[in-house]
Amino acid sequence: MKIRPKDREYEDNQLYANMCHLSGALENDSDVWQCQKVLADVAVHKPRTFLEVGTRTGLLPLKVALAHPEIHVYGVDTVSAFLDIANTRCDKFHLQDKCLRLYYCEQDMHDLSSHVEVGYVCSIGVLEHSHNPKLALSEIFRVCHRRVYLEIDLAHDEKYAGSHYTTETQPEDWLSMLPKDHGFDLRWVRIGNTLTIEGTK
Numbered sequence: 001m002k003i004r005p006k007d008r009e010y011e012d013n014q015l016y017a018n019m020c021h022l023s024g025a026l027e028n029d030s031d032v033w034q035c036q037k038v039l040a041d042v043a044v045h046k047p048r049t050f051l052e053v054g055t056r057t058g059l060l061p062l063k064v065a066l067a068h069p070e071i072h073v074y075g076v077d078t079v080s081a082f083l084d085i086a087n088t089r090c091d092k093f094h095l096q097d098k099c100l101r102l103y104y105c106e107q108d109m110h111d112l113s114s115h116v117e118v119g120y121v122c123s124i125g126v127l128e129h130s131h132n133p134k135l136a137l138s139e140i141f142r143v144c145h146r147r148v149y150l151e152i153d154l155a156h157d158e159k160y161a162g163s164h165y166t167t168e169t170q171p172e173d174w175l176s177m178l179p180k181d182h183g184f185d186l187r188w189v190r191i192g193n194t195l196t197i198e199g200t201k
């Protein structure tokens, strides 16, 4: 049977979720490093709400919620198996029961309509999976009203050919798709194959 790219991506995600369940090892070095960067940035900008788009098993929202009891934290992803893990871990810390301030929900980055006015929106390694990056970017910039932090993998694996891009991309490809008049003071940097775009309003 021929596996379509989207199925392949779904299978990868399921496999990852199962591995997390089996090993209990939810963090690897790069996860921890990315979390530290965003945690430090959140401490500087002090948003009242935080959203991670494409949160996988929700490690970053959990860390933000633990470090900043005053912030309402959201993590969205399209793979329910990941969100099950995120919620199980969240239960362990009683963050949902006691404070009702850490939420994970199944949602697509192309339609963030249940979110309005989020102070800090972050997305790491997710936009390159989009079949319509312009729409995904417009959703992120629509809901974000203060600080945005995006990391995009420019060297896209061909197995994700269901996304908009099937080959390596350049920073300009992504910058040209940002919504006009977004109102953010944006900076971007390319390090290796990672494009980081960050901005403040």
Ligand SMILES: C[S@@+](CC[C@H](N)C(=O)[O-])C[C@H]1O[C@@H](n2cnc3c(N)ncnc32)[C@H](O)[C@@H]1O
Pocket: 013, 031, 034, 053, 054, 055, 056, 057, 076, 077, 078, 079, 082, 107, 108, 109, 110, 123, 124, 125, 126, 129, 130
């Ligand atoms: C490479 S992982 C990155 C996860 C996490 N941000 C990190 O840095 O570890 C990509 C994540 O994006 C999610 N994703 C893919 N397409 C999505 C979509 N349309 N909307 C929301 N999340 C999506 C996948 O399920 C997966 O959890």
